[in-house]
Amino acid sequence: MPDLDVSAELALAAQLADAARPIALQHFRTGLHVDAKPAHEFDPVTEADRAIEARIRAILAEARPEDGVLGEEQAETLGQSGRTWVVDPIDGTRAFIAGLPTWCVLIALYGPDGPLLSVIDQPFTGERFSGVTGQGAWLDHGGSRQSLRTRPAVTRVEDAILSTTDPGLFEGAEADCFSRLAQAAKVRRYGLDAYAYAALAAGGVDLVIESGLKPWDVGALIPVVTGAGGVITNWRGGPAHEGGQMLAAATPQLHAQALEQLAAAAL
Template sequence: MTHADLTDLDVAHLLADAARNAILPHFRQSGLRAENKEAEGFDPVTVADRAAEQAMRAILTQYRPDDGILGEEFARTTGRSGRTWVLDPIDGTRGFISGTPTWGVLIALDAGAGPVLGVIDQPYTGERFVGGADVAQMTGPLGPRPLGVRATRALSDAILFTTFPEVGTEAEGDAFRAVSGQVRLTRYGMDCYAYALLAAGQIDLVIEAGLNAYDIQAPIAVIEAAGGIVTDWTGGSAAQGGRAIAAATPDLHAAALALLSGVT
């Protein structure tokens, strides 16, 4: 089979399958070691992160040799097509080493102006959330289901998620808490799984800061395919990372953005 025989969606599924196979043998195993990538703070990486990204890069070398690759663990590869595959082999390594099933594999295809295809895959639960121009679907233990955001319009009815309670800087945390103070429920610590839940119609808002492109491009594609909205805190593109807000409806997005947009 050559690269011409596979659609981009086919390739994305191959990447997710390869990452699952590389990661699962290490999950919840005694003796798994995590290296710290930060001189200050804690940003862990494991053999599973690196093995998964290497497995995905090998598939792209075979089936999409002209495309670029931006991954978390290895150097960027510049392609000739103007397209870039954006990979986070384990988004939520802190959760991974803690044994929680809230981490995931993130795969996006950036055609030059942002992601046009995205996958959020949770290998342990067997859930896969896929979004693009012609697809918005999840698969898993309950079978295939279409993705679709909730119709929540008021902050007072919304469920809000973020990964870290401090969110980012002191000012970013204050802005987040201004939104949190108006919603029905706030939860923490879900990493990319929170974005998947938004696309699946379980929650209404995700607000984060300090992101990289590989943290957010797959969620953008999946949530937009499900009918939601993802921007930065000024209403612009979040595709290159930084601060991001994902919302189920325009009304929720506008209400939350009004409380976030003044942060410098």
């Protein structure tokens, strides 16, 4: 959007992440009560999820009353500005309740055509990944900032570090395609949720493959990955910001190889 003040919106995204951090840490590793949403698979939600989203919505209602808000835990708030904040208060709630520090707070600002900028925040480690779609990505940690870049030398699946949250979530043709890719990869690491995409942007993981994602699961991933030089699409090679099947790669060459191998199961 031509009138987007990138610096101001990134600052607001950081303010929202700052507000989420103490709430998340207050509940992490405390044996908190877990509710299960109605679903075929176990889909946990905690008091931390609800409290973080409520706090973020309250700040946005004051700071950006014309903007919409789409979050996982409450009904969508429609806006009039053409912009929407997309929030996953805790991505990786299963990791959160298990006491594993791979969950993240996801905050993205969407324009009419998808995500413009975002923050992936890990309160326990103090890492904050931010990005502007196709322009740049950064890691703030320990009082310093560094620019992020994917591993440009990785152009073959055979040389890649591959990740997915849970290979058991793939079924049928999806499972067959993923299994072939995973077996071909040099290294496989599972269970990282959104943190895998941050690791890809930081030059660690090279390939992330997932399915069944929601818009709030994916919105914050796209600016960080593409800002660091990576490629992120659905399994058909199209825009990924509405969720579903997701493929993120460190380089266009690696993305093309993986896309070809996933084509048989692309929806």
